[in-house]
Amino acid sequence: MPNRGWMTFVVGLGSALALGWVAFPRLQYRTIEQPLQFSHKVHTSEAVGMTCEDCHSLGDDGRFTGLPSMATCEPCHTEPQGQTAEEKRFVDEYVAKGREIEWLVYARQPENVYFSHAPHVGLAGIACARCHGPHGGTDRLRPYQENRLSSYSRDIWGPSPTRLRRAEWQGMKMTDCSSCHDAHGVRQSCLTCHK
Amino acid sequence: MKFNVTRRDVLRFAGGAAIGTALSPMPWNLTDDLAIWTQNWSWIPKPPKGERATRTTVCALCPAGCPVEARCIGGLPVALRAANDGAALCPLGMTGHHLPHHPNRLTGAVGITRGERRPAAVTTDMVVRETARAIRSARAGAGSVVVLDTRPGRSGSWAWRRLLAGIDSAVVAAAPGLEGASLASLDTMLDARSQSFGLDLRNARTILSFGAPVAEGWGQLDLAAARESVRLVQVEPMRSRTAESADRWLPARPGTEAAVALAIANVLLAEGLVDTTALSGTDEFDSYLSVIAGFSPDRAAAIAGLAPDEIFATARELASSGPSIVVAGEQPGGGPLGRPAETAIFGLNLLLGNVDREGGIVGRTPLPAPGDDAPLTPLARLDEIPDHSVALVIIDASAGDGVYPWSLVARKLSPKGSLVVALSPFLSGSAARANFAVPTPPYLETIHELPTSFAEPVASIALSAPLLPTRSGAVDPVAFMRSIARAAGLDLAGEWATTESLIRERVARIHRAGSGTVTSPADGSATLVAELSTSDELWDALLAGGRWSAAPSNTMPPRTMRITGGLGTALGELPTRATATPRPTGTLTLVPRATRDTSASAAVSPVLTKLYQESGLRGSTGTAVLNPRTAASLGFAAGRNVRLLTAAGAMRVALMLDEGVMPGVVEIVVAPERSALGEKTAPGARTVLDLLTPGNEQTWSAVDAQLLEG
Amino acid sequence: MESAETTRARFAMVIDLDRCNGCGACATACAVENNVPPARPSANERTGLTWQRVYRASNGRQFPENRSVYFPVSCQQCEHPPCVSVCPQNAVDVSPETGVVSQIPVRCLGCRYCMTACPYHARYFNWFDPKWPDGMETTLNPDVSVRMRGVVEKCNFCHSRWQAAKAKAAAAGKRDLDPADYVPACVEACPEKAIVFGNLDDPRSGVAKSAKSANAFRLLEKLGTEPKVFYRSDRAWVRRLADADVAVQEKEATRG
Incomplete structure (x- = not known):
């Protein structure tokens, strides 16, 4: 059997490719549900009529408040406004007890990264969805996929293991920041984005 | 069919697996994930997160009480600075928010x-x-x-x-x-109850200070701000921060402060620069005059190691550039100068008519x-x-x-x-x-x-x-x-x-x-x-x-002024160390050297190791500093460990050389102890201060010492 | 989208050595602002971390003519920094926006070539993991990341304060920051107001005027590193110290 040797090679190649392309991307992340479900769609609907800025706001000092605190939710939610079990749980477990929700932040960056929304949103006029994807009309929060090694979300690398064929907003690695900076002629150095 | 696994099969499989792995995203993703994993060690502390706010308070770490603005994250202070414009905090005050987390904080009795x-x-x-x-x-x-x-x-x-x-x-x-302990001598001289007068340093034009750390915030004077309007004359054996920023520095030998003060009085009286009608006619003043007579500028200058001209010039300046005020300070770490010296020094205020006058010693409710x-x-x-x-x-x-x-x-x-x-x-x-x-x-x-x-x-x-x-x-x-x-x-x-x-x-x-x-x-x-x-x-x-x-009070009760503070002719008795010349061979004068800021608290922020341990700025506690000439005459070199011997015992100290130290003097750095900086040490361990055993006069600003090998 | 080009600035400081009295407030404020940990018990002036360190030098004369001068020395933010070209990791560069020499600890592999290259001894190596007493980590500044064992760190003119000032300006729709919003911690902490800070390229700034004054100088100017930390003194002997290596001198004096 002269070709048997090549067969073992192909078996080795095939199993490694299967491991690398199929098994590894699954093993790499674990899936965690957000502590609470939230519907952007309901809140931004005409009936409720909230805008993005009601919860995600840029302060005078240039600091961005990405996650609303309970103080923002409380005025409306001292009593359940709808019928969902999730909202009832929200009122009972968070509003009534004065607890903050420990959201898992898809866009969370390492401690040494500095990012300010003010120049990007304010000066450059970049739309929120350019980096965060269109999520204002979603009815559910996606499960948070946490990288088992780095502990950051899958959103940082992006959904595709090769980083090919992805939407503009998918991926928040350093190269994503710097390629956009390059494309728009922003003078940059290490300290532009690191602290 | 028989299937023998040969060595070649294994190698081919491994080769295929290697190529397959390289063609998959796994190694590249893993490299990236691992790199980020190494940035996230669990034992590296993470700064706090939370809402930002500023809150104000007053620093309570020394009696000065500077207003403080605290930058808070989630309500907890992360940085402190002076709340009033143009002011600044000292290193102790700036790190005050670390103290509640001090490792040597007591958690129970x-x-x-x-x-x-x-x-x-x-x-x-x-x-x-x-x-x-x-x-x-x-x-x-x-x-x-x-x-x-x-x-x-x-x-x-x-x-x-x-x-x-x-x-x-x-x-x-x-x-x-x-701080302020020396004012007890002034109590006796002015027949006053404690705390019933203050020093109007801000309105003085000339300050003659005997060792007070005036440039370090002593007496709540912001010398940096008052620089244009105040002239400072500092009498001090050490080249302290105040001595260096003074307009004139009189480096009098340790323990000779009284001689300098009495000689200045001698000049003031001899040249008729002061009006003594309010003082004369009492036994106190008569004994004062007889003491003064023994301190001619020439004699005092010889005792103190100064030029007589400096004493003349200082006396004339006090009389001509008023309002002037004369203060006896407590060297941080060295304590007050002792009652005879303090009385001789404060006596100059009585001579100059500085009592109950703006820019002088003023009564207060x-x-x-x-x-x-x-x-x-x-x-x-x-x-x-x-x-x-x-x-x-x-x-x-x-x-x-x-x-x-x-x-x-x-x-x-x-x-x-x-x-x-x-x-x-x-x-x-x-x-x-x-x-x-x-x-x-x-x-x-x-x-x-x-x-x-x-x-x-x-x-x-x-x-x-x-x-x-x-x-x-x-x-x-x-x-x-x-x-x-x-x-x-x-x-x-x-x-x-x-x-x-x-x-x-x-x-x-x-x-x-x-x-x-x-x-x-x-x-x-x-x-x-x-x-x-x-x-x-x-x-x-x-x-x-x-x-x-309080509102400034205008009416002051008449004071009985006792210019010798009841000491009489004992006022002129100087420590034998000060007058004995030449000193016995090998005998040095040991003087403690400290900074004012950290001497008011039993504990300081561990971050102050930047000043005491990680840089040579302040020296760590127990470092002995000697003039190179003195060291050479004793046969010592820098960096050596030597034993410092006083009447109270001996201690091993590290030796540093500095041309700025007075010959015949060994300065010993009195800095926060290791326990004060946060190290866990056995409580009550001996410190350099234990070498400075005073008599009962509450002064330990100078003692005799010897340096020994080893 | 409009180009996000920003104005170039060269931040610099002028330290008046005739005002500095060596109190150490700048060094303390720096450590608090930049999350520089306290020393291990074994640390000394060679292994400690002091982004801003105050060195004492003297006129060398005998008592009582001996006089001191205090040199607060941080990273000198050279125009031609010797530390950049030696870094194998690209962890050091000069920011074109601010002229500040960066040091990115997470990129650093700890080879310490840059420390060897720096003639000012202004770079520091983390020999140990940072450790604060229990509970003191709640006093850390969230604007500055904490470094780990095995990397180099140094002064960056309190870059996080620049970032905050830029963000504040951007929120107000401005590209250029208000100079009053960007003041490094050491400048703010100096009780003697000995440090003037600002943009060297702005001819109206105090720093541009001071840097050009007759008695201003830089350390080791002969090396051609073009530092952006200037010193000034009216005393000639102090200016003569500019070409002496103050850091090495003091280390030799203290370590024997």
Whole structure:
């Protein structure tokens, strides 16, 4: 059997490719549900009529408040406004007890990264969805996929293991920041984005 | 079919797997994930997250009480800076928010046994019982009771006097070496009660300072701001920060300050530069004149190692560029200069007519007491208490501490049995020398009171508002007094149960009196107390960082001025060290060198290792600094470890050479001990201060010493 | 989208050595602002971390003519920094926006070539993991990341304060920051107001004027590193110290 040797090679190649392309991307992340479900769609609907800025706001000092605190939710939610079990749980477990929700932040960056929304949103006029994807009309929060090694979300690398064929907003690695900076002629150095 | 796995098969499989792996995203993703994984070690602390806010308070770490603006994250302070524009905090004040997390913070009462590495945990109740037992035996004749107050003038200080009023043998004394201690000599000379005058440094045009760290914020003078209007003449053996920033520096030999002061008086009188009608005709003045006659500028200059011209020039400048003020300071770490020297120095103010005059020594009304007019324990000076006579010492270090040789206290203790109890947030400084230490809340965890500081020309008060919750285990000093009163059967009237309620009483009394103003730290705007309708409004203004100041009083009672302070001709007796020339071979004068900022607290932020350990800026404690010529004459080189020998013992020290040190002098760095900087060391270990054993004069600014090999 | 080009600035400081009295407030404020940990018990002036260190030098004369001068020395933010070209990791560069020499600890592999290259001894190596006493980590500044063992760190003119000032300006729709919003911690902490800070390229700024004044100088100017930390003194002997290596001198004096 002269070709048997090549067969073992192909078996080795095939199993490694299967491991690398199929098994590894699954093993790499674990899936965690957000502590609470939230519907952007309901809140931004005409009936409720909230805008993005009601919860995600840029302060005078240039600091961005990405996650609303309970103080923002409380005025409306001292009593359940709808019928969902999730909202009832929200009122009972968070509003009534004065607890903050420990959201898992898809866009969370390492401690040494500095990012300010003010120049990007304010000066450059970049739309929120350019980096965060269109999520204002979603009815559910996606499960948070946490990288088992780095502990950051899958959103940082992006959904595709090769980083090919992805939407503009998918991926928040350093190269994503710097390629956009390059494309728009922003003078940059290490300290532009690191602290 | 038979399938033999050959070595070649394995290699082919491995080769295929290697190529397959390389063609998959796995190695590249793993490399990236691993790189980020290495940035996230769990043991690297993460800064706090939370809402940002600024809050104001007043620094309580030294008596100056600077207004402070705290940058807070999630309500907790992460940085402190001066709240008033143009001002700045000292290194101690800037790192004050670290102190509640100090590694040597007391979390519960402890019993300390000398030689034991770790203190034993005890209950506060047990300390109260032991203290009450000591009080009962003191009343039965076992000895006296002394409260050592490390921040006199507080409401808490008053409460101690109230608590012990029923005990005949009890006194309350200021801890040795506190700022303003030298003013006790001025008390005697002006026949005044303590705290009834201040030093109007801000309005003086010439300041002659004998060792006071005027450039380091002493007397609440901002020298940097007053630079244009004030001329500073500094008499000091060391090239201190103040000496270097002075307009003239007179490097007098250690212990010769009195000779310089008396020679300046000699010139003032001989050249008719002063009007002495108010002083003359008394026995005091006659003996003063006879002492002065012995200190011609030439003789004093020879004693002090100065040029006679410098003494002449200084005297003429004092007389011509008034208002001038002459102050005897406490060297941080070196304590006051001693009563004879202080009297000779302050006597110049009497000669120059500086008393009750703007820019001089001015009378001031005291702060209202927080309670009724019930009898109080007398105030005393520690040196007035007979040696071996004290059965109980209570050290109130709840608001700060002093730097002093422990032997000053130890010599007072009765050999028949004594107890030392300390109240302190930290197991360092005074508390580490006690038998029992009771934890009190530190700065930023409770309200601290900043009463009139010694130099202020008018009475004032500020409050340090807490920015952090009090940690459990901390005992309020006034609540502790109440427990002692109950256990020892003492009568402590009044409604107040805690320090805060006692301070509230005092603020209410200030409000009732209705005079003075509250100055806001932010914009310096002043509000008249008379315009505040309730005392709560005054309380709130103070808690927001405001400072209440009394209205300047215009009428001063006539004073009896005793220019020798009752010392008579003893005023001219100098330490033998100062006059004996030549010194015995190999005998050096040991002088302690310290900075003012960190000498007011038993604990400092561990980050101050930047100044004491990680750079050569301040030197670590116990470093001996010698002039290279002196070292050469003794055969020593820099970097060597040598033994420093004084009458009190010997200690190994590291040697540094510096041309700026006076020949024949060895400067010893008195810096925060390792325990004060946060290292866990056995409490009560010997320090360099133990080498500086003073006599009973409360001065340890210079002692004889020898340097030995090894 | 409009180009996000920003104005170029060269931040610099002028330290008045005749005002500095060596109190150490700048070094302390720096450590608090930049999360520089306290020393290990074994640390000394060679292994410690002091982004801003105050060196004492003297006129070398005998007592009582001996006088001191204090040199606060941080990263000198050279125009031609010797540390950049030696870094194998690209962890060091000069920011074109601010002229500040960066040091990105997470990129650093700890080879310490840059420390060897720096003539000012202004770079520091983390020999140990940073350790604060229990509870003191709640006092850390969230605007500055904490470094780990095995990397180099140094002063960056409190870059996080620049970032905050830029963000504040951007929120107000401005590209250029208000100079009053960007003041490094050491400048703010100096009780003697000895440090002037600002943009060297702005001819109206105090720093541009001071840097050009007659008695201004830089350390080791002969090396051509073009530092952006200037010193000034009216005393000639102090100016003569500019070409002496103050850091090495003091280390030799203290370590024997």
